[in-house]
Amino acid sequence: PKKPFLLLHRGESIEFDVIFKPTMAQRLEGRIRMLMGNTYSDKIEIELVGEGHSDRVSFDGLEEDEVERTAESSLQKDIIDAVGVNHIQFGLCPVGKCCHRTFTMTSHYTSKVMRFEWETDAPFEITPKVGHLRPRCAKVITVSFKSEVPTIFSRHLAKCKMDMIKYELPKRKVPDWDDRMQLVTWVDSTRKDPENTWPEKDEVVEIAPEPAHEMLEENKQENQVYFSALVAGGQLEMSTRKIRFKDTIPYQTRTASFRIDNTGMIPLEYHWQIAVDKEAVHRVKPYSRLVMR
Known part of the structure; x- marks a missing residue:
């Protein structure tokens, strides 16, 4: 509501929107005080905690971590931490069926190239696992998951190591790269058929080689993302x-x-x-x- 006061009748409810729009990268705290009753003798205080980020590489399409929210939002603590948006909830997944979720990595650098590499354990797979992120560009990351038995995964950790790199060739001559990119070649087949007048060829598919580069020591970072899923079978x-x-x-x-x-x-x-x-x-x-x- 636009007015700072209101009359709430018995059985009625109302929702309030609290907007957080930071102008710099820092932790911010605030407090909302609500006065109730005819004499305003009853008071309720609502703690507000936000954290402004200016990450050079952002992860879009992730969810709030409910476990972290529960742990960090206790008003009994002297310090209340902002809740991180670093979670993917697969929800219910059938046994034996592959489930997919996606999110986006976006570079906010104007001239720097970042190399990323994901680390996680089975049964979760991340594609692309290794790649280069060009300045002011984005990549869609796919997380695949499949289990042959009923089970529960809670906050399964995945780490993303990021390093700034410098190409040996001019940047304009280097193509974009990640481990999904393939090269297809045809080689002479080892199969021999005397009736064929032309030599047989076999198709060979390989991952395209990573462009030559130098790792820079500046701006190294590691990001963490958590995966949760419940695998069940139909009955x-x-x-x-x-x-x-x-x-x-x-x-x-x-x-x-x-x-x-x-x-x-x-x-x-x-x-x-x-x-x-x-x-x-x-x-x-x-x-x-x-x-x-």
């Missing part, structure tokens, strides 16, 4: 395992009904196939859909 319950139809005369139709329930935590994909004999299998069209929990 199906059926009201019956056997359907017995009453005697049915030719061209008469009887219908039976039964119920299936997905008692798991994730959507369950299924399909039906009635198999009486080989001919019937080809005649029946499978039916597939998702059963939501």
